[in-house]
Amino acid sequence: MSELGKVYLVGAGPGAVDLITVRGAALLAKADVVLHDALVEPELLALCPQAKQIAVGKRCGKLSTSQRFINKRLVDAAQKYTTVVRLKGGDPMLFGRADEELSALEEAGIAYEIVPGITSALAGAASLGRSLTLRGVSRSVAFITHAKAIGEASNARQLFEKPTADTLVYYMGRSHASSIATQLLEQGRAASTPVHILESISTKRERNWSLTLLDLANVNTDPDSGDSSWQQSDEPLLILIGEALAERTSTKLNNGLQDSFALANRRRSA
Amino acid sequence: MSELGKVYLVGAGPGAVDLITVRGAALLAKADVVLHDALVEPELLALCPQAKQIAVGKRCGKLSTSQRFINKRLVDAAQKYTTVVRLKGGDPMLFGRADEELSALEEAGIAYEIVPGITSALAGAASLGRSLTLRGVSRSVAFITHAKAIGEASNARQLFEKPTADTLVYYMGRSHASSIATQLLEQGRAASTPVHILESISTKRERNWSLTLLDLANVNTDPDSGDSSWQQSDEPLLILIGEALAERTSTKLNNGLQDSFALANRRRSA
Numbered sequence: 001m002s003e004l005g006k007v008y009l010v011g012a013g014p015g016a017v018d019l020i021t022v023r024g025a026a027l028l029a030k031a032d033v034v035l036h037d038a039l040v041e042p043e044l045l046a047l048c049p050q051a052k053q054i055a056v057g058k059r060c061g062k063l064s065t066s067q068r069f070i071n072k073r074l075v076d077a078a079q080k081y082t083t084v085v086r087l088k089g090g091d092p093m094l095f096g097r098a099d100e101e102l103s104a105l106e107e108a109g110i111a112y113e114i115v116p117g118i119t120s121a122l123a124g125a126a127s128l129g130r131s132l133t134l135r136g137v138s139r140s141v142a143f144i145t146h147a148k149a150i151g152e153a154s155n156a157r158q159l160f161e162k163p164t165a166d167t168l169v170y171y172m173g174r175s176h177a178s179s180i181a182t183q184l185l186e187q188g189r190a191a192s193t194p195v196h197i198l199e200s201i202s203t204k205r206e207r208n209w210s211l212t213l214l215d216l217a218n219v220n221t222d223p224d225s226g227d228s229s230w231q232q233s234d235e236p237l238l239i240l241i242g243e244a245l246a247e248r249t250s251t252k253l254n255n256g257l258q259d260s261f262a263l264a265n266r267r268r269s270a
Numbered sequence: 271m272s273e274l275g276k277v278y279l280v281g282a283g284p285g286a287v288d289l290i291t292v293r294g295a296a297l298l299a300k301a302d303v304v305l306h307d308a309l310v311e312p313e314l315l316a317l318c319p320q321a322k323q324i325a326v327g328k329r330c331g332k333l334s335t336s337q338r339f340i341n342k343r344l345v346d347a348a349q350k351y352t353t354v355v356r357l358k359g360g361d362p363m364l365f366g367r368a369d370e371e372l373s374a375l376e377e378a379g380i381a382y383e384i385v386p387g388i389t390s391a392l393a394g395a396a397s398l399g400r401s402l403t404l405r406g407v408s409r410s411v412a413f414i415t416h417a418k419a420i421g422e423a424s425n426a427r428q429l430f431e432k433p434t435a436d437t438l439v440y441y442m443g444r445s446h447a448s449s450i451a452t453q454l455l456e457q458g459r460a461a462s463t464p465v466h467i468l469e470s471i472s473t474k475r476e477r478n479w480s481l482t483l484l485d486l487a488n489v490n491t492d493p494d495s496g497d498s499s500w501q502q503s504d505e506p507l508l509i510l511i512g513e514a515l516a517e518r519t520s521t522k523l524n525n526g527l528q529d530s531f532a533l534a535n536r537r538r539s540a
Contacts, residue, residue: 011392018293021283021388025292091388093395093413094402102399103518114396118291118361118386122281129372132364133415140433141364142412145403163410165433210352223425248373 004110005032005078011091011117012036016202017043019123024115032081035073039089039236041203048085057088067097070139071104078110091117095145095171119143120238121169124198127206130245137164138244146180147172162187169244174230174237181216184241189213194245199235207233213241274380275302275331275348279368281361281387282306286472287313289393294385300352305343309359309506311473318355327358327487337367341374348380361387365415365441366475389413389507391439394468397476400515406435408514416450432457437512444507451486454511464515469505477503483511 008027013019020028028048032150037057038255045053045264056070077084085099092098092114105112121143125132140167162183170180177197185191191214198208209230216239230237277299283289290298298304298318306315307327315323347354357411359534362384374380391413396401404409412435419489432453440450447467455461461484468478479500489498500507 013291014386016293018296019291019386021289022292022295023286023288026288091392093392094401096401097405099401099404099518106518112399114399116284116289116388116392116396118388119392122361122363122386122389124387128365129384131366131369132371133366135367139416140412140414142410142433142435143403143433144410146409163412163433163435165412165414165435165524167468248376249368 004108005080005082005084005094007074007078007084007086007110008115009086009088009092009101009112010115011119012040012044012087012089013118014090014120014123014190014202015041015200016123017047019040019118019189019202020044020047021115021117023093024117027083027085028087028221031083033077034081034085034087035070035077036087037089040087042055051085052081057159063248067100071101074101075104078105078108078174084254085207091119094119094143101188113153120171120198120201121240123201124169124196124238127198127201128196128208128240128245130196130240132167132169132240132242132244137160138242140165141167141169141242143169143171146176158258167240167244170239172236172238174233177216177237177239178219180239181213181241182212185217189241190243193241193243196240196245197230198238198240199230199233201238205235273352275350275352275354276377276420277344277348277354277356277375277380277382279356279358279371279382279383280358280385281366281389282314282359283388284309284360284390284393284472285311285470286393287311287317289388289472290314290317290389291385294387294473297353297355297385298357301353301355303347303353304355305340305347306357307359310357314357321355337370341371344371345374345378345380347422348375348378358387364389364413390441390468391510393471394439394466394508394510397468397471398451398466398478398510398515400510402437402439402510402512402514404514408512410435411437411439411512413439413441416446436512437510440509440511442506442508444503447507447509448487448489450509451489454483455487456486459511460513463465463511463513464517466509466510467500468510469500469503471508475505485491511537 010027012023025047031048031051033052034048035054035056038055088096142163144163195211195213195214195216196208200206209227280294280297295431297319301318301321303322305324305326308325358366409464412433414433463483465483465486470476479497
């Protein structure tokens with residue numbers, strides 16, 4: 001029996017090169033081959049100049065490698081190389097389709113290890129400076145995707161079509177965003193509930209939009225209801241909804257103070 | 271006006287020293303002072319030997335520093351030092367009580383930045399080798415705490431007492447674990463739904479217990495219903511519940527194969 005390599009499923013994190021874990025970075029530095037998602041930021045691949053780099057996987061709306069083919073390449077790589085890194089955007093165990101790759105490795109008798117990554121929701125909350133949970137306001141947060149995978153309907157069990165939690169984070173929910181907002185209003189959420197829409201989190205291209213649940217519900221029917229320029233974005237979006245994401249009183253106070261300081265400084269330099 | 275330092279709220283991750291982010295590790299290495307949770311693993315503090323290290327914060331059931339006092343120490347530190355790191359277990363924006371510290375910093379006009387961390391649920395899923403979401407089985411996961419903070423009842427808005435999502439992860443839910451399981455059975459979850467209970471995730475002390483939702487509901491009434499030794503644990507627990515966490519068919523197959531190999535090897539060496 002020939003020696004088989006080991007496969008490391010590594011979470012790349014949200015995008016910034018230094019938001020990968022120390023363990024993930026060390027594995028990239030010693031990898032013989034790195035099979036990475038097309039969505040992974042190019043800067044991250046600078047952490048593994050010695051490795052053979054192979055782009056695989058999906059990019060929404062673009063050409064993609066089929067999961068079966070990715071599985072085969074992973075198994076092939078482990079039969080040829082000692083240290084194989086499969087670099088996946090965010091965290092491998094959350095919306096990462098890791099299960100199918102792990103099954104293939106298990107069936108081929110190949111050892112593996114999983115290294116978690118910072119998922120976008122946590123990096124997004126850090127970027128906004130808002131907690132996903134908040135004393136007296138939110139004790140639960142749900143991470144949700146509405147993207148229905150191809151062929152899923154046929155073998156789908158009964159899923160919770162309307163997950164409920166104090167804070168809700170939708171991954172890649174652009175096309176359903178407005179109808180989700182309408183549903184949430186019907187369920188009794190306040191029209192004023194804060195909504196933040198983020199793209200390219202933690203990268204230089206990061207953008208965010210802050211609106212209310214009512215703005216989001218009305219986006220198709222009332223073009224003047226808040227800034228809807230996020231609809232033109234080509235990037236995957238993260239949509240955060242909940243009272244915990246409201247502006248802090250102290251933030252308002254502090255912004256006010258800073259504005260007074262800025263004004264005073266401007267006067268002084270004039 | 272004196273120069274004020276900058277405060278970095280850094281997520282320490284689940285425990286293992288190399289599951290902090292590269293950015294977090296770099297900030298620890300250059301910090302003048304590090305105010306860390308009592309729960310943070312000692313190995314992590316070896317990343318900041320040059321810094322003044324101050325233990326603050328909560329440890330369940332043990333002596334704790336009041337939040338108001340932590341806030342004051344943070345502000346004091348920023349008035350004295352250039353680079354202040356506030357190191358928090360897991361991720362700062364998820365069950366991290368970051369909001370109260372950020373409010374204090376904002377009121378004092380102190381600049382801050384938040385560095386996300388790997389939350390236990392992601393490290394736990396990596397350790398189990400199970401995805402929190404799974405095609406056709408789970409499109410949502412909720413992270414939940416049932417720990418009611420002192421004085422919370424008085425100012426609490428209406429929270430979702432029973433969050434629903436395909437996969438559920440409870441943080442520190444030991445005392446309510448059995449009643450949560452009973453509730454979930456009443457809501458129609460299958461008695462066979464997989465449950466994993468984890469402690470000290472990613473450290474050398476990591477332990478886990480696998481049972482069913484029915485086992486968990488019966489833990490107080492039927493002592494023979496599965497292994498209940500997790501109840502004697504002193505560590506914070508993570509409880510993962512959902513069909514996505516079931517053993518893969520390929521895992522069973524592969525374990526079977528490995529057992530045959532092991533058996534064949536033992537025979538050979540005998």
